[in-house]
Amino acid sequence: MVLEVRDLRMRYGTTDVLTGVSFTAGAGEVLALLGPNGAGKTTTIEILEGFRMRSAGEVSVLGVDPAHGGEDWRARIGVVLQSWRDHSKWRVGELLAHLASYYEPYRTDVRQPWNVGELVEAVGLEDLAGKKISQLSGGQRRRLDVAIGIVGRPEVLFLDEPTAGFDPHARREFHDLVHRLSDREETTILLTTHDLDEAEKLADRILILAGGSIIADGSADELGRRIGSDAEVRWSADGERFVHSTCDATAFVRDLLARHDRIADLEVRRASLEDTYMTLVRDFEAGRAEAAVIQFSEVTR
Numbered sequence: 001m002v003l004e005v006r007d008l009r010m011r012y013g014t015t016d017v018l019t020g021v022s023f024t025a026g027a028g029e030v031l032a033l034l035g036p037n038g039a040g041k042t043t044t045i046e047i048l049e050g051f052r053m054r055s056a057g058e059v060s061v062l063g064v065d066p067a068h069g070g071e072d073w074r075a076r077i078g079v080v081l082q083s084w085r086d087h088s089k090w091r092v093g094e095l096l097a098h099l100a101s102y103y104e105p106y107r108t109d110v111r112q113p114w115n116v117g118e119l120v121e122a123v124g125l126e127d128l129a130g131k132k133i134s135q136l137s138g139g140q141r142r143r144l145d146v147a148i149g150i151v152g153r154p155e156v157l158f159l160d161e162p163t164a165g166f167d168p169h170a171r172r173e174f175h176d177l178v179h180r181l182s183d184r185e186e187t188t189i190l191l192t193t194h195d196l197d198e199a200e201k202l203a204d205r206i207l208i209l210a211g212g213s214i215i216a217d218g219s220a221d222e223l224g225r226r227i228g229s230d231a232e233v234r235w236s237a238d239g240e241r242f243v244h245s246t247c248d249a250t251a252f253v254r255d256l257l258a259r260h261d262r263i264a265d266l267e268v269r270r271a272s273l274e275d276t277y278m279t280l281v282r283d284f285e286a287g288r289a290e291a292a293v294i295q296f297s298e299v300t301r
Contacts, residue, residue: 001060002027002156002188003048008057010043017043019212021057025205027155028186030178032199034277035209041192044209045158048190049079061156075106078154078187080145080162088134092125092144095133096151103152111153122180123147124173138165146174150181157181159191163198171198178202200273208280215284224271227279236265 003025010018017040025031033041046052047059050066059066064073087095093116100113107113114122120129123143128136136144142165150157163171175198181187182204193199199206200220208216208223216223231249235242237260246252249268257263271279 001025002029002062003031003190004058004060005044005048006058008044008047008059009055010040010047010052011055016212018054018057021209021213023207023214023217025188025190027188028182030182030189030202030204031191031207032203032205033190033192033207033209034196034199036281039209040212041209042160045160045190045192049077049158050074072106075103075152076111076155078149078152078157080149080157080159088132090133091130092133092136093120093129095144096120096147099148099151106152111155113152114150119147119151122177124170139167139170142166143170143174146177150187153185154187157187157189159189159193161193162191163193163195175201196272196274196277206273206277208277210281210284216280220273220276221270223273223276223280227271227276232269234265234267234269235263237263241265 001024003023005024006022008018008021009016021040021044023031033044035041043052047054048061048066050061050069053067061069062073062076090098096114096116096119100116100119103113116129117126120126123146125140125143125147128140133141133144142163146159146162149159163174166174178189179202182189189202191199191202203220205218206216206220206223207214216226218226230245230247233244233246233249233252233256235256244252249270253266253268256266
């Protein structure tokens with residue numbers, strides 16, 4: 001496994017932020033870490049990046065404990081933070097070439113730093129390579145952040161709200177880049193985002209963090225089935241529009257097509273990731289509140 005996290009715990013003073021986070025990820029897998037504000041998403045990623053020491057638990061990234069990772073290990077990971085240090089006096093291409101040079105001692109036959117020309121094209125900055133960073137718009141700077149994070153062609157990439165400030169076109173290009181990295185480069189990617197539609201499009205697996213631990217782990221479809229919501233089947237026949245809810249959309253559609261010849265505009269809608277996420281977090285918080293009431297009642301008897 002590329003990422004292995006077992007019973008990860010983090011305490012700040014007397015406050016437990018992470019109370020037992022566990023998950024794994026293989027090569028080329030894309031994981032989206034979701035959760036309410038304050039759930040510990042950024043803390044989890046910072047521990048995996050080696051930027052923050054954990055209180056307890058076992059963590060392995062590329063077979064190395066991040067708390068003891070050296071430069072050769074760090075050269076194999078990429079990081080895109082929510083905000084990056086401002087290099088306003090540099091030109092885009094010059095900065096990327098400069099940063100790429102730091103990875104040269106760690107190049108292998110399999111992996112070497114990106115060619116700057118290919119990299120600026122991959123992130124949509126090919127027409128701006130000669131411009132000073134101070135002249136870039138917010139969205140363009142965000143693309144540069146992504147370029148900085150992947151310049152060393154990392155085996156593991158951590159993305160913290162990567163498309164904040166992107167317009168729809170830039171967001172689509174970024175999604176294409178993520179698929180390219182995971183499919184062709186076999187880069188393992190762990191991202192946080194508040195854009196649940198983006199998570200559904202990008203992630204092979206969704207991790208939902210709440211109450212200091214992972215309360216759900218699976219694909220968007222798997223998590224949708226977990227909440228037991230019915231699928232909605234829509235179709236047209238003889239000029240009329242029909243809608244039907246069913247727990248087994250495949251069987252219903254098969255029967256529908258067998259019974260009717262002129263079915264048009266057939267569409268199956270399942271619970272969105274947003275519906276699934278809200279339901280799972282709400283049920284978790286309701287269960288925790290109920291447990292607290294029971295515990296309080298037992299104490300006060």
